[in-house]
Amino acid sequence: MSSAREEILGRIHAATRDVPESEKADDVAVTRSYRQRHEASRDELVELFAERVADYRATVHHVRRASVADVVAEVCEARGATRMVAPADLPTEWRPSDGVEVIADENLSHEQLDGIDGVITGCAVGIAETGTIVLDGGPRQGRRAISLLPDYHLCLVEADQVVGGMPEAVSVLVDGVRSAGRPVTFISGPSATSDIELDRVEGVHGPRTLEVLIVGADPRTTAS
Amino acid sequence: MSGPSPSFPESARVALANTQLRRNMGYATQTIRAKRALVVDELPDWEELRETGRAIKESVLRHLDEHLEALEQSVTRAGGQVHWARDADEANRIIAGIVSGHGATEIAKVKSITSDEIKLNEALAARGIEAIETDLAELIIQLDGDESSHFLVPAIHRNRAEIREIFLEHLDVDELSDDPRELAEAARLHLREKFLSARVGVSGANFAIAETGSVLVVESEGNGRMCTTLPPVLISLMGIEKVLPTFQDLEVFLQLLPRSSTGERMNPYTSVWTGTSEGDGPQEFHLVLLDNGRTAVLRDEIGRQTLNCIRCSACLNVCPVYSRTGGHAYNSVYPGPIGAILTPQLVGIHAAESLPYASTLCGACYEVCPVKINIPEVLVHLRGKVVRHKQAEHSGWRARLDPEAAAMAAMARVFSSRARYERAQRLARLGQAPLARRGPISHLPGGLMSGWTAMRDLKALPQRTFREWWVERDGSRADA
Numbered sequence: 171m172s173s174a175r176e177e178i179l180g181r182i183h184a185a186t187r188d189v190p191e192s193e194k195a196d197d198v199a200v201t202r203s204y205r206q207r208h209e210a211s212r213d214e215l216v217e218l219f220a221e222r223v224a225d226y227r228a229t230v231h232h233v234r235r236a237s238v239a240d241v242v243a244e245v246c247e248a249r250g251a252t253r254m255v256a257p258a259d260l261p262t263e264w265r266p267s268d269g270v271e272v273i274a275d276e277n278l279s280h281e282q283l284d285g286i287d288g289v290i291t292g293c294a295v296g297i298a299e300t301g302t303i304v305l306d307g308g309p310r311q312g313r314r315a316i317s318l319l320p321d322y323h324l325c326l327v328e329a330d331q332v333v334g335g336m337p338e339a340v341s342v343l344v345d346g347v348r349s350a351g352r353p354v355t356f357i358s359g360p361s362a363t364s365d366i367e368l369d370r371v372e373g374v375h376g377p378r379t380l381e382v383l384i385v386g387a388d389p390r391t392t393a394s
Numbered sequence: 395m396s397g398p399s400p401s402f403p404e405s406a407r408v409a410l411a412n413t414q415l416r417r418n419m420g421y422a423t424q425t426i427r428a429k430r431a432l433v434v435d436e437l438p439d440w441e442e443l444r445e446t447g448r449a450i451k452e453s454v455l456r457h458l459d460e461h462l463e464a465l466e467q468s469v470t471r472a473g474g475q476v477h478w479a480r481d482a483d484e485a486n487r488i489i490a491g492i493v494s495g496h497g498a499t500e501i502a503k504v505k506s507i508t509s510d511e512i513k514l515n516e517a518l519a520a521r522g523i524e525a526i527e528t529d530l531a532e533l534i535i536q537l538d539g540d541e542s543s544h545f546l547v548p549a550i551h552r553n554r555a556e557i558r559e560i561f562l563e564h565l566d567v568d569e570l571s572d573d574p575r576e577l578a579e580a581a582r583l584h585l586r587e588k589f590l591s592a593r594v595g596v597s598g599a600n601f602a603i604a605e606t607g608s609v610l611v612v613e614s615e616g617n618g619r620m621c622t623t624l625p626p627v628l629i630s631l632m633g634i635e636k637v638l639p640t641f642q643d644l645e646v647f648l649q650l651l652p653r654s655s656t657g658e659r660m661n662p663y664t665s666v667w668t669g670t671s672e673g674d675g676p677q678e679f680h681l682v683l684l685d686n687g688r689t690a691v692l693r694d695e696i697g698r699q700t701l702n703c704i705r706c707s708a709c710l711n712v713c714p715v716y717s718r719t720g721g722h723a724y725n726s727v728y729p730g731p732i733g734a735i736l737t738p739q740l741v742g743i744h745a746a747e748s749l750p751y752a753s754t755l756c757g758a759c760y761e762v763c764p765v766k767i768n769i770p771e772v773l774v775h776l777r778g779k780v781v782r783h784k785q786a787e788h789s790g791w792r793a794r795l796d797p798e799a800a801a802m803a804a805m806a807r808v809f810s811s812r813a814r815y816e817r818a819q820r821l822a823r824l825g826q827a828p829l830a831r832r833g834p835i836s837h838l839p840g841g842l843m844s845g846w847t848a849m850r851d852l853k854a855l856p857q858r859t860f861r862e863w864w865v866e867r868d869g870s871r872a873d874a
Binding site: 368 | 418421422425426438439442443445446449450452453455456457458459460461462463472473478479480484528529530531534547548549550553554557574575577578581582585586589590605606607608614615616617619620623624634639641642644645646648649656658659660661662663664665666667668669671673674675683685689690692693695
């Protein structure tokens with residue numbers, strides 16, 4: 171095996187003879203003059219986030235902090251979801267007030283997860299410009315399988331977790347990856363395919379329904 | 395991709411005769427083109443992102459060995475194993491070895507063009523391992539024994555009625571309409587049990603990060619998440635050019651790729667994993683680094699930029715040639731403008747010498763390329779190589795008899811002397827007289843030259859050149 175390694179590295183070295191020996195990888199300057207930050211107020215960002223998430227045909231609600239448990243119960247009921255899995259550290263105030271059984275993920279098998287109606291998670295960061303929620307296995311998110319196998323994903327995003335664009339999101343995520351090798355999943359709307367005549371169909375293998383609650387965003391429009 | 399395959403014009407003629415395919419391709423390419431334009435226009439800094447994307451790729455390629463060694467270290471540190479494969483055979487042997495080592499006879503696979511390049515499925519089948527394609531389009535063409543015609547939407551040349559027939563024949567369903575929703579649901583049910591039972595998942599890699607050892611799969615359906623999360627063992631195959639130096643570089647490519655590819659602000663799912671994580675996902679991870687001709691591309695200073703490619707397929711959708719012929723005419727897993735420059739460099743110019751000509755050099759591909767590959771420049775460069783290859787192959791009298799070479803040699807002689815050039819102009823004027831009686835020339839005589847006027851008129855030479863007019867004008871002024 172090592173001989174293939176040496177040979178490929180040797181081929182690369184020979185192929186890049188035009189590069190001066192003295193030049194090191196870090197010496198090659200890369201200009202980054204693209205936008206690093208979005209100059210927008212928190213409210214504007216949250217508004218844009220909600221709009222862009224909804225663009226993917228996901229459902230979005232603004233929820234006042236005090237009424238989260240009630241809204242969670244309401245939306246689950248509306249979907250006919252009676253058994254929801256959640257990471258063990260999901261805060262009590264995010265658990266549905268009544269009518270829904272919440273199953274803590276304690277090494278549930280894939281088959282068990284497949285048989286559960288839905289999943290409740292938090293997220294690591296939300297990206298306004300692209301309407302993306304990002305999970306990295308950090309607090310309130312659990313392991314990857316729980317947000318993948320159930321057909322309904324209810325994701326709670328704190329308003330102050332919303333950032334403008336991809337560069338800001340990457341700077342939120344980079345430490346977890348560098349120090350702990352956290353697995354990261356970018357989710358933009360429900361699972362979809364356009365493989366048949368470019369007709370968009372929501373839901374092939376991932377959750378077919380994505381519902382997002384923005385917590386503490388806009389107290390004036392508490393609703394579901 | 396090796397072995398004699400028909401030339402592009404031969405295959406294109408077959409494709410163009412298929413009206414169903416032409417209709418499907420025309421519709422598909424126009425639709426994605428329009429979607430892309432909308433989301434690209436949304437970004438005020440698109441050109442800056444393209445430039446950074448290009449610069450990062452160029453810096454990677456200049457020091458590819460260093461970045462690969464760093465990647466190997468990071469992946470190993472994160473609990474993964476790295477394998478190196480000089481060519482397709484070696485990569486297939488490595489992957490089959492890992493699968494067999496776990497006693498598995500089935501793998502769940504995410505769409506990977508690199509795996510098509512090395513014919514992984516066939517190689518595994520020969521060793522008694524069944525590769526199950528889990529991308530909807532890949533499943534369709536796998537069930538039907540067909541081949542991909544587009545990076546992004548491989549079954550775009552098939553319509554819903556055809557897909558319904560394929561599913562009725564191969565999937566365990568009794569009733570099925572041709573509604574895409576119902577067809578997708580049939581695939582979902584068919585594949586769900588495969589995901590749950592697969593012991594080995596196999597994926598490609600859109601990017602890998604040297605700094606952290608992270609590997610990415612960018613997708614839409616969720617089959618990528620399934621394959622990279624559920625099976626206890628994961629094998630990812632990547633071309634050596636896919637490495638990026640830092641995690642921060644993703645902020646550029648995750649903006650460039652989805653918008654160029656599906657015309658979405660962001661694709662539904664992007665999975666990033668870093669080696670193995672305790673209690674979450676596969677507990678064994680293998681990364682196979684594939685050369686298979688890439689270092690040969692790297693050696694060519696003009697051709698090198700081809701390795702910038704992030705397989706977005708934007709160049710396919712804007713290409714006036716591809717959007718009519720579709721992908722099969724290119725006889726390669728890499729179709730369209732990028733295929734026309736990548737394939738001949740990967741397999742050798744002699745094995746694909748018609749491909750650099752499968753283009754009008756209009757430059758639309760360069761304009762949309764998110765990493766600024768100057769495809770027309772590389773096409774012209776490769777055409778030069780094709781000619782030199784032919785010259786070397788037919789040295790002596792055969793080379794001189796080649797009509798194109800002979801014409802070019804004559805032109806070179808004429809253009810190198812003013813006297814000869816002016817004599818040629820006068821001769822041509824005389825020669826064109828019977829052809830250009832009514833303005834433009836609509837039919838050139840002879841087998842070879844008539845090709846030029848088969849689809850267009852040739853402007854006739856003027857009765858007097860500018861130089862002749864100038865001389866006459868001077869003469870008449872001197873007289874006055």
